[in-house]
Amino acid sequence: MARTIAVANQKGGVGKTTTSVNLAASLAATKRKVLLIDLDPQGNATMGSGVDKYDVHATSYELLIDEKPLPEVICTETTGGYDLIAANTDVTAAEIKLMEVFARELRLRNSLAPFLNDYDFIIIDCPPSLNMLTVNAMGAADSVLVPMQCEYYALEGLTALMDTIAKMAQVVNSDLHIEGILRTMYDPRNRLANDVSEQLKRHFGDKVYRTVIPRNVRLAEAPSFGTPAMYYDKSATGAKAYLALAGEVLKRHTQPAPVE
Numbered sequence: 001m002a003r004t005i006a007v008a009n010q011k012g013g014v015g016k017t018t019t020s021v022n023l024a025a026s027l028a029a030t031k032r033k034v035l036l037i038d039l040d041p042q043g044n045a046t047m048g049s050g051v052d053k054y055d056v057h058a059t060s061y062e063l064l065i066d067e068k069p070l071p072e073v074i075c076t077e078t079t080g081g082y083d084l085i086a087a088n089t090d091v092t093a094a095e096i097k098l099m100e101v102f103a104r105e106l107r108l109r110n111s112l113a114p115f116l117n118d119y120d121f122i123i124i125d126c127p128p129s130l131n132m133l134t135v136n137a138m139g140a141a142d143s144v145l146v147p148m149q150c151e152y153y154a155l156e157g158l159t160a161l162m163d164t165i166a167k168m169a170q171v172v173n174s175d176l177h178i179e180g181i182l183r184t185m186y187d188p189r190n191r192l193a194n195d196v197s198e199q200l201k202r203h204f205g206d207k208v209y210r211t212v213i214p215r216n217v218r219l220a221e222a223p224s225f226g227t228p229a230m231y232y233d234k235s236a237t238g239a240k241a242y243l244a245l246a247g248e249v250l251k252r253h254t255q256p257a258p259v260e
Contacts, residue, residue, distance in 0.1 A: 002035070002119040003253055004112070005179050006141035010164070011157040012128035015147045015184035015213065016040075018223070020125035021048045022239070023145075025080035025228035026246035032120035035074070037108075038087035039133045045125040046086040050079030050226035053088040060085050061094040064107050064136065070115045079227040083119075091133070098132045105132075105172045109140035121249075130164055138168045143179035147213075150183055150196035178204075180252075182245065184213040211245040214238060 007020045017040065024036040038045040039060055043053035053059075058073040063085060075084040098104045112122065124137040138144065144165055148154045158181070169176040181204055187193055200208050213219075219238025222229040229239035 002112075002116045002122045004116075004122040004124065004141045004143075005249075006124045006126055006134075006137040006144045007147065008126040008134060008137065008144050008161070009146055009148060009157065010128065010130055010161055011148070011154060014149050014154065015182075016128065017044045017048060017125050018219065019145070019147045019182060019184065019213070019242075019245075020045050020123050021080065021223070022219075022228050022230070022242035023245060023249070024082045024121075024123045025230055026243045027121050027123075027249065028081040029230065029243070030246060030250065032250075033118065034082035035085070035119045035122045036078075036080075036082050037085045037122065037124045037137075039091065039108075039137055040087055040125055040127045041089050041091040042127075043086065043088045043091075044223065046084065046088065047226060048223040048228070049075075049082075049084050051075050051077070051084060051086055053086060056086040056088065058086070059090050060087050061090045063111050064094050065097045065101075067111065070111060079231055095132050098136070105135050105139045108136040109173075112140055135168070135172065138165070138176055139172045141173070142175060143177050145179040145182060147182045147184045149185050150190075150193035150200070152192070152196065155196060155199065178207050180248075181208045182211070182213065183208070185215050186212045187215050209245060209248055211241055211248055213241045213245070216241075 007016050024034050028034045046053040062068045063073045073085055075086055078084050126134045126137045214237050216238030218233040218236035219229045222232035225232055
């Protein structure tokens with residue numbers, strides 16, 4: 001059965017989409033069957049997967065609002081080797097429509113339930129806000145992966161996010177927990193970054209991934225070419241870092257590789 005991970009942080013610009021795309025591609029490269037769900041109306045994960053968000057047959061809107069079966073909304077032709085449920089500006093309307101439907105917090109969870117055995121991992125790229133789309137992601141997820149920059153404002157945001165996840169676990173999804181905290185855009189020459197990193201490790205212990213995602217030009221360039229970093233430049237430090245992250249995720253869940 002699929003392990004469903006929501007990639008979320010209420011603060012924008014921390015590397016949520018970069019993490020979603022590159023983690024999905026890295027897991028797929030290990031022969032796991034992966035589904036990436038783009039729930040952000042900006043559609044950046046969609047474009048970063050080599051799919052034109054302006055020319056897709058369906059998006060997460062059709063999944064959430066029209067209740068189309070999963071196979072009818074999936075894009076299989078991605079540059080990362082994973083399946084994709086795309087997003088574009090239509091998904092903005094989904095947030096409004098969700099307010100009108102029954103059991104709106106569990107709409108995504110119910111849509112995914114019949115197909116969980118089809119995947120090893122489902123990665124959900126959340127919007128940078130706590131809206132009904134993010135609530136749906138957390139309602140469907142087993143855990144939340146939190147990308148964050150090592151700066152003090154990010155620490156404040158992390159505290160708020162932890163409170164949100166705890167409340168979601170009480171009200172919507174009792175199994176929800178923290179998958180891990182990922183340090184992104186990291187510059188080891190920055191004293192503040194090192195200080196915050198040490199604070200994170202003291203407070204959260206082994207919830208903080210050993211893998212650190214560096215500031216990396218090739219990692220930043222890859223989305224403009226519609227491809228995950230490992231297929232843009234496999235020698236880039238950012239690409240190698242996400243492969244290492246995939247290794248940590250797999251180790252935590254001890255899923256054996258399929259026999260070919």
